[in-house]
Amino acid sequence: MPQDRPSRGLPEGAALQPEGLVACPVCDALHREADxxxxxxxxxxxxxxxxxxxxLNAMTRIVMLAATAAIxxxxxxxxxxxxxxxxxxxxxxxxxxxxxxxxxxxxLPLSVAxxxxxxxxxxxxxxxxxxxxxxxxxxxxxxxxxAAAMRWAEDSQPWAMAEIFVVGVAVALVKVAGxxxxxxxxxxxxxxxxxxxxxxxxxxxxxxxxxxTLEERRPS
Amino acid sequence: xxxxxxxxxxxxQTLLTAxxxxxxxxxxxxxxxxxxxxxxxxxxSALASRDATSLQRVWAWWLAGLLAYIPANIYxxxxxxxxxxxxxxxxxxxxxxxxQHGSYFVAGVVIFASVMIPIGKFIAIGYxxxxxxxxGTARGLxxxxxxxxxxxxxxxxxxxxxxxxxxxxxxxxDFVATINPxxxxxxxxxxxxxxxxxxxxxxxxxxxxxYEADDT
Ligand SMILES: [Zn+2]
Ligand SMILES: [Zn+2]
Numbered sequence: 001m002p003q004d005r006p007s008r009g010l011p012e013g014a015a016l017q018p019e020g021l022v023a024c025p026v027c028d029a030l031h032r033e034a035d036x037x038x039x040x041x042x043x044x045x046x047x048x049x050x051x052x053x054x055x056l057n058a059m060t061r062i063v064m065l066a067a068t069a070a071i072x073x074x075x076x077x078x079x080x081x082x083x084x085x086x087x088x089x090x091x092x093x094x095x096x097x098x099x100x101x102x103x104x105x106x107x108l109p110l111s112v113a114x115x116x117x118x119x120x121x122x123x124x125x126x127x128x129x130x131x132x133x134x135x136x137x138x139x140x141x142x143x144x145x146x147a148a149a150m151r152w153a154e155d156s157q158p159w160a161m162a163e164i165f166v167v168g169v170a171v172a173l174v175k176v177a178g179x180x181x182x183x184x185x186x187x188x189x190x191x192x193x194x195x196x197x198x199x200x201x202x203x204x205x206x207x208x209x210x211x212x213t214l215e216e217r218r219p220s
Numbered sequence: 221x222x223x224x225x226x227x228x229x230x231x232x233q234t235l236l237t238a239x240x241x242x243x244x245x246x247x248x249x250x251x252x253x254x255x256x257x258x259x260x261x262x263x264x265s266a267l268a269s270r271d272a273t274s275l276q277r278v279w280a281w282w283l284a285g286l287l288a289y290i291p292a293n294i295y296x297x298x299x300x301x302x303x304x305x306x307x308x309x310x311x312x313x314x315x316x317x318x319x320q321h322g323s324y325f326v327a328g329v330v331i332f333a334s335v336m337i338p339i340g341k342f343i344a345i346g347y348x349x350x351x352x353x354x355x356g357t358a359r360g361l362x363x364x365x366x367x368x369x370x371x372x373x374x375x376x377x378x379x380x381x382x383x384x385x386x387x388x389x390x391x392x393x394d395f396v397a398t399i400n401p402x403x404x405x406x407x408x409x410x411x412x413x414x415x416x417x418x419x420x421x422x423x424x425x426x427x428x429x430x431y432e433a434d435d436t
Contacts, residue, residue, distance in 0.1 A: 021238075021252040023245020026364065027428040028237040030245070030252065046235050047364050047428065051250060082390050089393040098389035110406050113413075114385050117378070147264045154248065158375055158416060161382075167329075168382030174326040175318065175387060179302075179397055182390075211249035215262045 022208070024049055036209075054209040060137050065201035066126040072194040073123055073162075079187035082169070086180030094187060095119065122160040122198070128153040129205075132214070141219040150214065154207065163195040237428075239269050247425075271423040278349050281418035286342055288411035296402035298384055303395060310404065311335065311380065333379040334408070341377075341415050344370045348427065355430050363427050371419050377412045381405055 022033045029046040036042045042052040055061070076095060083092040099115040132146035132153070143149075169188060176182050238245035244253045244267045251262040260267055296308035309317065311334045318327035344366055355363060384405045391399040 018243050018252040018254050021243070022250040023238040023243070023252050025245070025247045025250055026424045027360070028239055028245055028425045030236045030238050030241055030243070047361060082386070084390050084393070086393055087396045089396055091390065091393055093386075093389045098385045100389070107401055107406065110381075110385075110401070110409055113409060114382070118382070151248065151263060151265065158371075158420070161375060161378055164376055164378050165382045167376075168379045169386055171326055171329060171379060172383045172386040172390070174323050175314075175383065176391060178321055179391065180393070207248075208250050211251070211263045215251075 022051060024051065052208050053206045055204040055206065058204050058206065058209070059133050059213070062201055062205055063130055063134050063137050065197050065204075066130045069194055069197045069201065070123060070126045070130075072190050072197065073119065073126070076187045076190040076194055077119055079190065080185035081187040081191075082173075083183045083185055084176065084180045085182075092185065094185075095191075117159060117161040118165045121156055122162050122194075125153050125156055125160055129201075133210070136213065136217055141217050142214050146214055150210065157202075160198075162191065162198065166191050166195050239425075239429075244269055247423075270425060270429070274421055274423040274426060275349060275352065277421035278345065278418050281414050281421060282342065282345055282349070285338075285411045285414035285418055288407050288414060289338055289342075292404045292407035292411050295404040295407065297380065297404040297408065298387065299400040299402050300391075301398045301400075308402065311408070330380060330383075333377050337373055337377045338411065338415065341370055341374055341419070345415070345418055345422075348422065352426055353430055360428050360431050364424065367419075367422065367424060367427060374412070374416050374419055377415075378409070381409045381412070 020033050022031050023029070024031070024044040024047060026049045027044060027047040029044055031042075031045060031051065034042075036052040036054055038054050038056040038058075040053075041050050043050050078094055078096060080092045081094050081098070083090070095118065099111055099119070128149040132142060132149040136142055166188075169191075173182055173184075238252055242255050244255060244257055245251075246253070246260040246263060246265055246267060248265045249260060249263040251260055253260065253267060255269075257267055259265070293311055295310070296313075297311050298309040298314060300307040300309065311330075315327050315330045315334070318330060348363060348367060348370075351358070351363075384401045387399045388401050391397050
């Protein structure tokens, strides 16, 4: 078994101990775990899903990016997002206003959902990731509930929809364009930056590597 | 970037899966355990070789999503009042209006996100669930890709709900122009959420199981 090919599928009939093996989460194919150098990728032999893709100093970078994203989120929520002028009337709205737009009567659940999807969920995700990984950046063992925090951060990922919201803003701008003059506020750019930072963070975050590291550094 | 992609011509049958080896692979972190282990030592997730109730949940959420999608298209999504006249726009109506104003690209985005993605998603999930044991001529990788596309793209349908939220928050100019959300916005948001849960309920390993038995 060459060291640099951790994702080779195992032939049938090999003597198997569960330790040191890794099963593809998508197709169940078994592979022998090996050290993948930073910058390289190990893919599943059968379905080509990326299993390991570690990055250099990934922990530090993830924590820093999560902190940046959290700060940007606060700016994005409370600064004016869009300003509109029509027939001498002027209105500006922040993301906070957009969330409150549904807060009347039957629309209240929708308002809560929008708030959760674009602000609360992303923020709590950043917090959970920072909680689980920050101690390890400074050489300490992971905190007690690190695994629970990471599980939650992974499960909530599809529901954190800040980037979809940004595209929604663009569509809304075109829709209003005939009706009124619209200008983009600072919060819009904070949101765009937030999306970029989030994409960057998710890209260097290799889940399998993080789980492995959490296990190795857990105080026993 | 260095990529180790271990492609070769060996048949899937000669590839050992955790289930065939009598082991349990964690769906979250990949760690392998002896059969009968309840929780993953690495990440703490509950372990099961295959998710037996997965297909039931897929269909239940699929149906809920479809039921919510119908009123989402019949009822108005946006209520626009300009100088005292109220205009009610459904999803399709809003897209047609954009088209008539010459915003072809944005009209395309709305149609794609609100009509084509949801309908395509219903068909794709239905197809994968129906053919779970009998993939026919479709190859494992093709079905896997279809599943990944559905999972990736499904959440983007939420665009229209956000557009309505933004418009309703922004366009509150008293008599000149006011925009309010319609009931369809709620139905549509629910439909997207339900189909997302439906896709997530899928156990991707079950897509691959059919190839183990009869691969010759
Ligand atoms: Zn695989
Ligand atoms: Zn696990």
